[in-house]
Amino acid sequence: xxxxxxxxxxxxxxxxxxxxxxxxxxxxxxxxxxxxxxxxxxxxxxxxxxxxxxxxxxxxxxxxxxxxxxxxxxxxxxxxxxxxxxxxxxxxxxxxxxxxxxxxxxxxxxxxxxxxxxxxxxxxxxxxxxxxxxxxxxxxxxxxxxxxxxxxxxxxxxxxxxxxxxxxxxxxxxxxxxxxxxxxxxxxxxxxxxxxxxxxxxxxxxxxxxxxxxxxxxxxxxxxxxxxxxxxxxxxxxxxxxxxxxxxxxxxxxxxxxxxxxxxxxxxxxxxxxxxxxxxxxxxxxxxxxxxxxxxxxxxxxxxxxxxxxxxxxxxxxxxxxxxxxxxxxxxxxxxxxxxxxxxxxxxxxxx
Ligand code: GLY
Numbered sequence: 001x002x003x004x005x006x007x008x009x010x011x012x013x014x015x016x017x018x019x020x021x022x023x024x025x026x027x028x029x030x031x032x033x034x035x036x037x038x039x040x041x042x043x044x045x046x047x048x049x050x051x052x053x054x055x056x057x058x059x060x061x062x063x064x065x066x067x068x069x070x071x072x073x074x075x076x077x078x079x080x081x082x083x084x085x086x087x088x089x090x091x092x093x094x095x096x097x098x099x100x101x102x103x104x105x106x107x108x109x110x111x112x113x114x115x116x117x118x119x120x121x122x123x124x125x126x127x128x129x130x131x132x133x134x135x136x137x138x139x140x141x142x143x144x145x146x147x148x149x150x151x152x153x154x155x156x157x158x159x160x161x162x163x164x165x166x167x168x169x170x171x172x173x174x175x176x177x178x179x180x181x182x183x184x185x186x187x188x189x190x191x192x193x194x195x196x197x198x199x200x201x202x203x204x205x206x207x208x209x210x211x212x213x214x215x216x217x218x219x220x221x222x223x224x225x226x227x228x229x230x231x232x233x234x235x236x237x238x239x240x241x242x243x244x245x246x247x248x249x250x251x252x253x254x255x256x257x258x259x260x261x262x263x264x265x266x267x268x269x270x271x272x273x274x275x276x277x278x279x280x281x282x283x284x285x286x287x288x289x290x291x292x293x294x295x296x297x298x299x300x301x302x303x304x305x306x307x308x309x310x311x312x313x314x315x316x317x318x319x320x321x322x323x324x325x326x327x328x329x330x331x332x333x334x335x336x337x338x339x340x341x342x343x344x345x346x347x348x349x350x351x352x
Pocket of ligand 1: 221231233234252254
Protein backbone atom coordinates (compact mmCIF):
# COMPACT_ATOMS: atom_id res chain seq x y z
CA UNK A 1 0.00 0.00 0.00
CA UNK A 2 1.44 3.38 -0.93
CA UNK A 3 2.11 5.92 1.79
CA UNK A 4 -0.54 8.18 0.24
CA UNK A 5 -3.29 5.60 0.26
CA UNK A 6 -2.26 4.48 3.74
CA UNK A 7 -2.53 8.08 4.89
CA UNK A 8 -5.94 8.54 3.29
CA UNK A 9 -7.03 5.31 4.94
CA UNK A 10 -5.80 6.49 8.31
CA UNK A 11 -7.33 9.92 7.81
CA UNK A 12 -10.68 8.48 6.82
CA UNK A 13 -10.74 6.23 9.85
CA UNK A 14 -9.08 8.44 12.36
CA UNK A 15 -12.17 9.54 14.29
CA UNK A 16 -13.50 6.03 14.64
CA UNK A 17 -10.01 4.59 15.19
CA UNK A 18 -9.10 7.04 17.90
CA UNK A 19 -12.44 6.54 19.64
CA UNK A 20 -12.17 2.77 19.55
CA UNK A 21 -8.60 2.82 20.86
CA UNK A 22 -9.64 4.97 23.81
CA UNK A 23 -12.81 2.99 24.46
CA UNK A 24 -11.49 -0.50 23.74
CA UNK A 25 -8.01 -0.54 25.24
CA UNK A 26 -7.68 0.62 28.79
CA UNK A 27 -4.32 2.19 29.62
CA UNK A 28 -2.14 0.11 31.98
CA UNK A 29 -2.95 1.02 35.57
CA UNK A 30 0.32 2.89 36.10
CA UNK A 31 0.11 4.97 32.91
CA UNK A 32 -1.61 8.29 33.36
CA UNK A 33 -3.18 9.61 30.17
CA UNK A 34 -4.27 13.21 30.17
CA UNK A 35 -7.27 14.53 28.27
CA UNK A 36 -6.45 17.22 25.71
CA UNK A 37 -6.67 20.76 26.98
CA UNK A 38 -8.03 23.01 24.29
CA UNK A 39 -6.74 26.54 24.02
CA UNK A 40 -3.26 25.95 25.45
CA UNK A 41 -0.57 26.82 22.92
CA UNK A 42 3.12 26.43 23.81
CA UNK A 43 6.45 26.17 22.05
CA UNK A 44 9.63 25.00 23.81
CA UNK A 45 13.14 24.96 22.36
CA UNK A 46 16.79 24.69 23.30
CA UNK A 47 18.61 27.86 24.37
CA UNK A 48 19.54 28.73 20.77
CA UNK A 49 15.86 28.58 19.76
CA UNK A 50 14.35 31.88 20.85
CA UNK A 51 13.69 32.88 17.22
CA UNK A 52 12.30 29.42 16.54
CA UNK A 53 9.76 29.64 19.37
CA UNK A 54 8.67 33.10 18.15
CA UNK A 55 8.18 31.91 14.59
CA UNK A 56 6.44 28.66 15.56
CA UNK A 57 4.04 30.44 17.92
CA UNK A 58 3.11 32.93 15.20
CA UNK A 59 2.21 30.02 12.92
CA UNK A 60 0.36 28.08 15.61
CA UNK A 61 -1.80 31.13 16.24
CA UNK A 62 -2.87 31.07 12.59
CA UNK A 63 -3.91 27.42 12.98
CA UNK A 64 -0.82 25.80 11.43
CA UNK A 65 -0.07 22.15 12.08
CA UNK A 66 2.36 21.95 15.04
CA UNK A 67 4.96 20.08 12.96
CA UNK A 68 4.92 22.72 10.21
CA UNK A 69 5.24 25.38 12.92
CA UNK A 70 8.30 23.90 14.65
CA UNK A 71 10.05 23.12 11.36
CA UNK A 72 9.57 26.71 10.18
CA UNK A 73 11.02 27.79 13.53
CA UNK A 74 14.20 25.73 13.34
CA UNK A 75 14.69 26.60 9.66
CA UNK A 76 15.69 30.09 10.87
CA UNK A 77 18.57 28.57 12.83
CA UNK A 78 19.47 26.07 10.07
CA UNK A 79 19.82 29.03 7.70
CA UNK A 80 21.88 31.11 10.14
CA UNK A 81 25.65 30.89 9.46
CA UNK A 82 26.35 32.21 12.97
CA UNK A 83 24.89 29.14 14.66
CA UNK A 84 27.77 26.73 14.06
CA UNK A 85 25.96 23.68 15.44
CA UNK A 86 23.09 23.46 12.96
CA UNK A 87 22.53 23.56 9.19
CA UNK A 88 24.40 26.08 7.00
CA UNK A 89 27.62 27.14 8.74
CA UNK A 90 27.67 24.09 11.03
CA UNK A 91 31.12 22.79 12.00
CA UNK A 92 32.25 20.04 9.62
CA UNK A 93 33.51 16.50 10.08
CA UNK A 94 37.22 15.68 10.29
CA UNK A 95 37.51 15.93 6.49
CA UNK A 96 36.07 19.48 6.51
CA UNK A 97 32.67 18.41 5.13
CA UNK A 98 29.41 19.42 6.84
CA UNK A 99 27.15 16.43 7.54
CA UNK A 100 23.70 17.08 8.99
CA UNK A 101 21.25 14.97 11.00
CA UNK A 102 17.58 15.73 11.71
CA UNK A 103 14.31 14.12 12.76
CA UNK A 104 10.68 15.16 12.96
CA UNK A 105 7.77 13.50 14.74
CA UNK A 106 4.07 14.26 14.36
CA UNK A 107 1.84 13.42 17.32
CA UNK A 108 -1.59 13.14 15.63
CA UNK A 109 -0.38 10.49 13.16
CA UNK A 110 2.36 9.01 15.38
CA UNK A 111 4.59 9.20 12.34
CA UNK A 112 8.21 10.27 12.02
CA UNK A 113 10.94 10.90 9.49
CA UNK A 114 14.68 11.42 9.75
CA UNK A 115 17.89 11.90 7.79
CA UNK A 116 21.47 11.34 8.85
CA UNK A 117 24.89 12.25 7.43
CA UNK A 118 23.15 14.42 4.84
CA UNK A 119 25.57 16.62 2.87
CA UNK A 120 24.96 19.80 0.83
CA UNK A 121 21.35 20.47 1.89
CA UNK A 122 20.92 23.23 4.45
CA UNK A 123 17.48 22.26 5.82
CA UNK A 124 17.63 18.58 6.83
CA UNK A 125 14.46 19.06 8.91
CA UNK A 126 12.48 19.67 5.70
CA UNK A 127 13.94 16.53 4.14
CA UNK A 128 13.10 14.56 7.29
CA UNK A 129 9.46 15.64 6.95
CA UNK A 130 9.45 14.46 3.34
CA UNK A 131 10.86 11.09 4.40
CA UNK A 132 7.87 10.86 6.75
CA UNK A 133 5.31 11.97 4.18
CA UNK A 134 6.63 10.72 0.86
CA UNK A 135 8.27 7.41 1.63
CA UNK A 136 7.49 4.25 3.53
CA UNK A 137 10.62 4.76 5.63
CA UNK A 138 11.59 6.55 8.80
CA UNK A 139 15.34 7.13 8.33
CA UNK A 140 17.43 7.76 5.22
CA UNK A 141 21.20 8.27 5.44
CA UNK A 142 24.12 9.64 3.45
CA UNK A 143 24.05 9.38 -0.32
CA UNK A 144 20.54 7.91 -0.32
CA UNK A 145 19.20 10.81 1.76
CA UNK A 146 20.86 13.30 -0.62
CA UNK A 147 19.40 11.61 -3.69
CA UNK A 148 15.97 11.58 -2.06
CA UNK A 149 16.27 15.32 -1.28
CA UNK A 150 17.35 16.11 -4.86
CA UNK A 151 14.47 14.05 -6.25
CA UNK A 152 12.20 16.36 -4.29
CA UNK A 153 13.79 19.48 -5.76
CA UNK A 154 16.32 20.45 -3.10
CA UNK A 155 19.38 22.19 -4.53
CA UNK A 156 22.87 21.22 -3.42
CA UNK A 157 25.14 23.90 -1.97
CA UNK A 158 28.41 24.02 -0.06
CA UNK A 159 27.43 24.37 3.62
CA UNK A 160 30.96 25.15 4.83
CA UNK A 161 31.28 28.86 5.59
CA UNK A 162 34.67 30.58 5.59
CA UNK A 163 34.56 30.87 9.38
CA UNK A 164 33.73 27.17 9.84
CA UNK A 165 36.50 26.24 7.38
CA UNK A 166 39.06 28.32 9.27
CA UNK A 167 38.05 26.82 12.63
CA UNK A 168 38.28 23.33 11.15
CA UNK A 169 41.73 24.15 9.69
CA UNK A 170 42.96 25.38 13.10
CA UNK A 171 41.69 22.14 14.67
CA UNK A 172 43.46 20.07 12.02
CA UNK A 173 46.69 22.02 12.30
CA UNK A 174 46.77 21.53 16.06
CA UNK A 175 46.02 17.80 16.07
CA UNK A 176 49.61 16.70 16.28
CA UNK A 177 53.16 17.99 16.58
CA UNK A 178 54.25 15.15 14.32
CA UNK A 179 52.45 15.91 11.07
CA UNK A 180 53.02 18.38 8.24
CA UNK A 181 50.27 20.88 9.03
CA UNK A 182 51.55 24.02 10.81
CA UNK A 183 49.21 26.47 12.56
CA UNK A 184 49.83 30.19 12.03
CA UNK A 185 51.65 32.04 14.82
CA UNK A 186 49.24 32.82 17.70
CA UNK A 187 49.42 36.60 17.15
CA UNK A 188 48.04 36.11 13.63
CA UNK A 189 45.10 34.04 14.83
CA UNK A 190 41.78 35.74 15.63
CA UNK A 191 40.55 34.72 19.09
CA UNK A 192 37.40 33.07 17.74
CA UNK A 193 39.49 30.89 15.44
CA UNK A 194 41.72 29.43 18.15
CA UNK A 195 41.45 25.63 18.36
CA UNK A 196 37.88 24.72 19.00
CA UNK A 197 36.78 22.27 21.64
CA UNK A 198 34.56 19.47 20.46
CA UNK A 199 30.97 20.65 20.50
CA UNK A 200 27.63 18.96 19.98
CA UNK A 201 25.34 22.00 19.49
CA UNK A 202 21.91 21.16 18.00
CA UNK A 203 18.43 22.70 18.18
CA UNK A 204 15.30 20.94 19.40
CA UNK A 205 11.81 22.45 19.25
CA UNK A 206 8.55 20.89 20.51
CA UNK A 207 5.05 22.37 20.50
CA UNK A 208 1.40 21.85 21.40
CA UNK A 209 -1.47 23.54 19.60
CA UNK A 210 -4.89 24.49 20.92
CA UNK A 211 -6.36 21.14 19.89
CA UNK A 212 -3.82 19.44 22.16
CA UNK A 213 -1.80 18.04 19.26
CA UNK A 214 1.96 17.75 19.71
CA UNK A 215 4.96 17.66 17.38
CA UNK A 216 8.72 18.07 17.50
CA UNK A 217 11.90 18.47 15.50
CA UNK A 218 15.61 18.10 16.25
CA UNK A 219 18.30 19.22 13.80
CA UNK A 220 22.08 19.45 14.02
CA UNK A 221 25.48 19.38 12.35
CA UNK A 222 26.41 16.97 15.13
CA UNK A 223 29.72 16.54 16.84
CA UNK A 224 32.31 18.91 15.41
CA UNK A 225 35.21 17.24 13.56
CA UNK A 226 33.49 13.86 13.84
CA UNK A 227 34.57 10.74 11.99
CA UNK A 228 32.75 10.95 8.63
CA UNK A 229 29.51 9.01 8.87
CA UNK A 230 29.16 9.44 12.62
CA UNK A 231 25.48 9.81 13.50
CA UNK A 232 24.36 11.35 16.77
CA UNK A 233 21.08 11.15 18.67
CA UNK A 234 19.22 13.87 16.73
CA UNK A 235 17.89 11.65 13.92
CA UNK A 236 17.24 8.64 16.18
CA UNK A 237 13.57 8.50 17.13
CA UNK A 238 13.36 7.85 20.87
CA UNK A 239 16.82 9.35 21.49
CA UNK A 240 16.96 12.91 20.10
CA UNK A 241 13.18 13.24 19.76
CA UNK A 242 9.99 11.47 20.78
CA UNK A 243 6.33 12.44 20.68
CA UNK A 244 3.32 10.58 22.07
CA UNK A 245 0.22 12.58 21.31
CA UNK A 246 -1.54 11.18 24.39
CA UNK A 247 1.28 12.17 26.76
CA UNK A 248 3.81 14.74 25.56
CA UNK A 249 6.91 15.49 23.52
CA UNK A 250 10.61 15.63 24.34
CA UNK A 251 13.90 16.32 22.60
CA UNK A 252 17.56 16.75 23.39
CA UNK A 253 20.83 18.49 22.72
CA UNK A 254 24.30 17.50 23.91
CA UNK A 255 26.32 14.28 23.83
CA UNK A 256 24.41 12.08 21.42
CA UNK A 257 26.24 8.86 22.20
CA UNK A 258 25.08 8.89 25.83
CA UNK A 259 21.55 9.66 24.72
CA UNK A 260 21.36 6.93 22.07
CA UNK A 261 22.47 4.35 24.63
CA UNK A 262 19.56 5.32 26.89
CA UNK A 263 16.79 6.46 24.48
CA UNK A 264 16.50 9.64 26.51
CA UNK A 265 13.58 11.37 24.78
CA UNK A 266 11.48 8.21 24.92
CA UNK A 267 12.38 7.93 28.60
CA UNK A 268 11.28 11.53 29.29
CA UNK A 269 7.91 10.95 27.60
CA UNK A 270 7.50 7.63 29.41
CA UNK A 271 8.17 9.26 32.78
CA UNK A 272 5.61 11.98 31.95
CA UNK A 273 3.15 9.18 31.15
CA UNK A 274 3.69 7.89 34.67
CA UNK A 275 2.74 11.25 36.14
CA UNK A 276 6.03 13.14 36.43
CA UNK A 277 6.11 16.79 35.45
CA UNK A 278 8.16 17.63 32.33
CA UNK A 279 11.03 18.93 34.47
CA UNK A 280 10.96 15.90 36.80
CA UNK A 281 10.89 13.58 33.78
CA UNK A 282 13.96 15.28 32.28
CA UNK A 283 15.84 15.04 35.60
CA UNK A 284 14.90 11.41 36.16
CA UNK A 285 16.16 10.56 32.67
CA UNK A 286 19.46 12.34 33.32
CA UNK A 287 19.80 10.43 36.60
CA UNK A 288 19.33 7.16 34.74
CA UNK A 289 21.98 8.18 32.18
CA UNK A 290 24.39 9.25 34.94
CA UNK A 291 24.06 5.81 36.59
CA UNK A 292 24.77 3.99 33.31
CA UNK A 293 27.75 6.29 32.63
CA UNK A 294 29.46 4.88 35.74
CA UNK A 295 30.22 1.86 33.56
CA UNK A 296 32.35 4.09 31.29
CA UNK A 297 35.19 5.53 33.46
CA UNK A 298 36.71 7.56 30.60
CA UNK A 299 33.50 9.68 30.62
CA UNK A 300 33.57 10.45 34.35
CA UNK A 301 34.90 13.37 36.33
CA UNK A 302 37.22 12.65 39.27
CA UNK A 303 34.21 12.46 41.57
CA UNK A 304 32.38 9.99 39.33
CA UNK A 305 29.94 12.25 37.48
CA UNK A 306 29.39 12.34 33.72
CA UNK A 307 31.96 14.70 32.22
CA UNK A 308 29.72 15.67 29.29
CA UNK A 309 26.74 17.92 28.70
CA UNK A 310 23.31 16.53 27.87
CA UNK A 311 20.04 18.48 27.92
CA UNK A 312 16.36 17.62 27.60
CA UNK A 313 13.33 19.77 26.75
CA UNK A 314 9.76 18.57 27.30
CA UNK A 315 6.13 19.54 27.09
CA UNK A 316 3.10 17.54 28.22
CA UNK A 317 -0.46 17.21 27.00
CA UNK A 318 -1.61 19.94 29.41
CA UNK A 319 0.93 22.37 27.96
CA UNK A 320 3.19 22.19 31.04
CA UNK A 321 6.85 22.39 30.09
CA UNK A 322 10.32 21.95 31.53
CA UNK A 323 13.96 21.32 30.78
CA UNK A 324 16.93 19.85 32.60
CA UNK A 325 20.65 19.62 31.89
CA UNK A 326 23.34 17.32 33.21
CA UNK A 327 25.22 20.42 34.43
CA UNK A 328 24.03 23.79 35.74
CA UNK A 329 23.94 26.93 33.63
CA UNK A 330 21.67 25.77 30.79
CA UNK A 331 18.79 27.80 29.41
CA UNK A 332 15.83 27.00 27.22
CA UNK A 333 13.38 29.04 25.19
CA UNK A 334 9.63 29.03 25.93
CA UNK A 335 6.80 30.83 24.20
CA UNK A 336 3.73 30.40 26.39
CA UNK A 337 1.35 32.17 24.03
CA UNK A 338 1.86 35.55 25.68
CA UNK A 339 5.57 35.85 26.34
CA UNK A 340 8.67 34.49 24.59
CA UNK A 341 11.77 34.26 26.74
CA UNK A 342 14.73 32.20 27.90
CA UNK A 343 14.32 30.34 31.19
CA UNK A 344 16.80 28.53 33.44
CA UNK A 345 16.91 24.77 32.94
CA UNK A 346 16.94 22.53 36.01
CA UNK A 347 20.14 20.52 36.42
CA UNK A 348 21.46 17.33 37.95
CA UNK A 349 24.89 18.61 38.97
CA UNK A 350 26.12 22.08 39.87
CA UNK A 351 29.23 23.04 37.92
CA UNK A 352 32.16 24.76 39.62
N1 GLY B 1 23.18 15.89 20.07
C1 GLY B 1 23.81 16.07 18.84
C2 GLY B 1 24.79 15.03 18.51
O1 GLY B 1 25.29 14.33 19.37
O2 GLY B 1 25.09 14.89 17.34
